[in-house]
Amino acid sequence: MAVTVLAPPARAANRPTAVGRDRRELFFSAFCGSVLVVFAAIWVLPLLWAVDTSLKPEGEIANHPTAWWSDNWTLDSYRSLLSQGHMLDWYLSSFVVAALTVVLCVVVCSMAGMAIARTRFPGRRVAFTVVAAGLFIPPQVLILPLFQEFGLVHGLNTYWALILPAVPTSVAVLIFASFFGGIPGELADSAQLDGAGWIRIYSRIYLPLTRPAISAVSIFTFVWSWNNFLWPLLVMTNPRTMTLPVGLSQVSSAYGIQYAQLMASAVLGALPLLVVFLVFQRRIVEGVATTGLGGQ
Amino acid sequence: MTALRTVPAGTGSGRRRDEARSGWLLLAPFALLYLAFLIGPTIYGLVLSFSNASVVHSGLRGFAGAGNYLEALTSTDFWSSMWHTALFTVLTTPPLVVLALVLAVFVNRIRTHRWFFRLVFFAPYVIPSSAVALIWTWLYTPQIGLWDSWLAALGLAAPNWLADPNWAMASVALTTVWWTLGFNFVLFLAGLQDIPRELYEAAAVDGAGPWQQVRRLTVPLLSRTTVLVLMLQIIASLKIFDQIFLMTQGGPNYATRPVIEYIYDIGFTDYRTGYAAAVSMLYFVVVFAVSLVWFVASRRAQRKVL
Numbered sequence: 001m002a003v004t005v006l007a008p009p010a011r012a013a014n015r016p017t018a019v020g021r022d023r024r025e026l027f028f029s030a031f032c033g034s035v036l037v038v039f040a041a042i043w044v045l046p047l048l049w050a051v052d053t054s055l056k057p058e059g060e061i062a063n064h065p066t067a068w069w070s071d072n073w074t075l076d077s078y079r080s081l082l083s084q085g086h087m088l089d090w091y092l093s094s095f096v097v098a099a100l101t102v103v104l105c106v107v108v109c110s111m112a113g114m115a116i117a118r119t120r121f122p123g124r125r126v127a128f129t130v131v132a133a134g135l136f137i138p139p140q141v142l143i144l145p146l147f148q149e150f151g152l153v154h155g156l157n158t159y160w161a162l163i164l165p166a167v168p169t170s171v172a173v174l175i176f177a178s179f180f181g182g183i184p185g186e187l188a189d190s191a192q193l194d195g196a197g198w199i200r201i202y203s204r205i206y207l208p209l210t211r212p213a214i215s216a217v218s219i220f221t222f223v224w225s226w227n228n229f230l231w232p233l234l235v236m237t238n239p240r241t242m243t244l245p246v247g248l249s250q251v252s253s254a255y256g257i258q259y260a261q262l263m264a265s266a267v268l269g270a271l272p273l274l275v276v277f278l279v280f281q282r283r284i285v286e287g288v289a290t291t292g293l294g295g296q
Numbered sequence: 297m298t299a300l301r302t303v304p305a306g307t308g309s310g311r312r313r314d315e316a317r318s319g320w321l322l323l324a325p326f327a328l329l330y331l332a333f334l335i336g337p338t339i340y341g342l343v344l345s346f347s348n349a350s351v352v353h354s355g356l357r358g359f360a361g362a363g364n365y366l367e368a369l370t371s372t373d374f375w376s377s378m379w380h381t382a383l384f385t386v387l388t389t390p391p392l393v394v395l396a397l398v399l400a401v402f403v404n405r406i407r408t409h410r411w412f413f414r415l416v417f418f419a420p421y422v423i424p425s426s427a428v429a430l431i432w433t434w435l436y437t438p439q440i441g442l443w444d445s446w447l448a449a450l451g452l453a454a455p456n457w458l459a460d461p462n463w464a465m466a467s468v469a470l471t472t473v474w475w476t477l478g479f480n481f482v483l484f485l486a487g488l489q490d491i492p493r494e495l496y497e498a499a500a501v502d503g504a505g506p507w508q509q510v511r512r513l514t515v516p517l518l519s520r521t522t523v524l525v526l527m528l529q530i531i532a533s534l535k536i537f538d539q540i541f542l543m544t545q546g547g548p549n550y551a552t553r554p555v556i557e558y559i560y561d562i563g564f565t566d567y568r569t570g571y572a573a574a575v576s577m578l579y580f581v582v583v584f585a586v587s588l589v590w591f592v593a594s595r596r597a598q599r600k601v602l
Contacts, residue, residue, distance in 0.1 A: 028506035032402035039399060040416045046474065047420070049442055050431045065440035112326035119319030120312070127323060134334055136587045138535060140556050141580045144563050144573050145337035145344060168330040192311070198318030227424045229538045230556070234564065248426035249542055252433070262430050269427035277422045278415075285414060288482045 047270070054078070054263035061259050077264035085254075087268055089240050090247035094272075097162045097232075097243060098225040104167045105221045106214055113176025114202045118188060128177075134170030140230065147234055161235045162243070166225055172217045179213040180206055216287035219280060226273060244269055344573035364574030374575060376550070377558035378582075380465065384540070384554060385533035387469040392529050396477050397522065400484030401514055405506065414485070418478030425475075429542035432471040433458070436543075461551035464544050468552065472539055476532070480525045487521030488514070527590035534583055555579050 053061060054077055056070040081087050115121070116128050142165075150161045183206060191201045207214075229245045236242045239250075248269045255261040277284060348360045368374045403413045420428070435442050436457040444454040457467040491514065499509050537556035540546060546553030546561075553561075559579070563572030 024505050025500075029406055032405045036399065036402050036406070036413055040413055043416050043420065043474065046431050046435060049435065053434065065437075066442055066445040108325045108329065111322040115319045115322035119315050119322065121316035121319035124319065127327075130335075131326075131330070134330070136584050136591075137334065137338060138580065138583050140535060140537065140559075141576045141583075142334065142337040142341065144559070144569055144576060145340040146333065147564075148344075148569070149332075149337060149340070164329065165333040168326050168334060173326065198315065198322070202322060223422055227422075229425050230541075230560070234560075245424040245426045248424065248430065252430065259434060263434060266427040266430040269430075270423040273422040273424070274419060277419060281411070281415060285418065285482050285485075288479065288486070 050263045050266050050270075054260050054267050056260055058258055058260050065259075077258075077260040078268070081261060081264050081268065085251075085265075086239050086242070086247055087265070090242055090244040091272070093159070093236075093241050094226055094244040097159050098222045100159070101163050101166045101225040102218050102221045104163065105169055105172055106217055108167055109169055109172035109217065110176045110207060110210070110214070111202065112173045114180050114206060116173065117177040117180035118183075118185070118202075118206065119198060131170050131173050134168075135174075139165075143231060143234065146231075150235065156235055157238050157241065159241070162225075162228075162232055165231070166221070166228070169221070172221070175213050175217060176210065179210040183209055212286075215283055219276075219284055219287055222276075223273060244272075341573050341576060344570055345577045346574075347570045349570040349573070350567045360570055364571045365578070367571060368575050368578055373550075373558065374555075374578075377553050377555040378579075380540075380552055381534060381536060381554040381556075383465055384469060384472075384536045385530060387466060388472050388533045389526070389529050391469075391473050392477055392480055392533075393522070393526050395473070396480035396525070397484050397515075397518070399477075400481050400488060401510055403485065404488045404514075405510075414482070417481045420475050421478040423475070425538035426542055428471065428475050429539060432474075433543055436467055458544050459548055461548050464548060464552045468539050468543055471543065472533075472536075475539070480529060483525050483528075484518065484521060487518050491517050523593065527586070527593070530586055531583065531590070534586065 052068060055073050055075070057072050057074050057076065060067075060070055060072060112131070116124060116131065146165060147156075150156050155161045187205055188201050191205055196204070226243075227245060228243075229249070232243045232246045233249065236246055239247065242250075248265055251265045252262060255265070345364055346360055346362070348358045399413070399417060403410055438444060438454070438456055438459070441457075443457070447454040455463040458464050495513060495517075496509055499513055504512065535556065536554045537560075540552050540554055541557055541560075544552045546557045555575070556579070559572050559575050562568050562575065
């Protein structure tokens, strides 16, 4: 209808007709769709297989390791994991660490972002350069000196050893600074005329306006903290206070070839963030897109 | 206006002093933590790298000069771990960039169910590395693993995935592609959103088929995103530790040990802190150089647009 009106009649002769074009488009879309379906199947498969294995009795896996169907579906492996293992302790540790890291990171980094973007003070350019330089230091390089530092103050095996080094994040400061920089300065000027101090201007006027930045930084700090591995592996050696990824890395020596147990641990380990992702799908994807964050 | 400005809060210079003090006050918590957990350790690490420090004895135990660096640069273990990190980067970067690009372009061409593919491809990215390692070690298990049984059904002999020195790195790379592709995929999807629909319509009117549109229009217009994804991927791949440590422990016979695991081994198993710090610094130089290339390139790209 609208298409026929828009089709240029004069030049149509030596070009593909609208009908031919539509057919090519349709064919190409179908081709894209089928390729995508194949890859989606490949991508889902490992997770499905893990869930499938975790729901079978160990004996059946030993006899028919690659059978998809079971005659005796069971939740036994989950039951024994939750009642005997340290799974719940690990959930708690990971949650406490990730939540505290998020709160402190948002508060501390947004304050710094405000200082850099909105207040004028001598040394501001130097401060900005020093913060930006942090982008280039891979955290893996700092592990040895940090380990000695925490050993010195007897901070190893405490949550603080996991939380505090993750709080001052250059990326987060720069994201907040760019958001604060985008808010008109007149807001601060008029608030000052009303006698508001800078701390008040920050917390009451500017911070509430940066909700997208807060949610992006929160989600990524949470995911990053939850999945962080090398540093917690070195710092947390007590099985009761380990974080989830560190705990999971030890289960293969504990359960050996009990594949249902192993897969149940993997599924329980994957579950919390998968649920978070399902709930916040749109926000997370937007956050990746606008900030390019989370490159680990 | 000027009159108004000076009335409530006293003199202008007083207010500026107040602003400067508040600026420092807002920056202070960050500055303290940054000093304690980033700048301090960086400098301390640099000092350590020139010392004979070890975990067993406290203190720096004497100045080693460039000794640690010379030892690293002449050590075959160091160079083979650097090579493994480079090999992992070379194996993972092309598929993680190209496949993510292709899948994103394809998703962009279909009309419905986009959310479904976004969900499926991105979901593995939020799973902890140790859960990924558990699942994929099970898939790779010789004889009773799913991959082996499928290859056997096709009449093919399966390699001894993680236990064969020739296959171990490729197997870990394959797992990594599955695990992290979604991140690049989403970056590409975002880049695709910035290409106006009218361009495709105009191209279609001019007789360009869908395949030509992708080749002549989409891919060139996406080049800035592609460069960004490529650089982020190289930097991320150079940081490889988790998957290899969890799936092969650097083996078989150190055939996959990456440089971070080498640092971990000499620093925390052999207790040679000074030497490990020197290796960290050498590794840092490599990552820094790559980051700098990216930084300069993206600055230049931005300036061109402005």
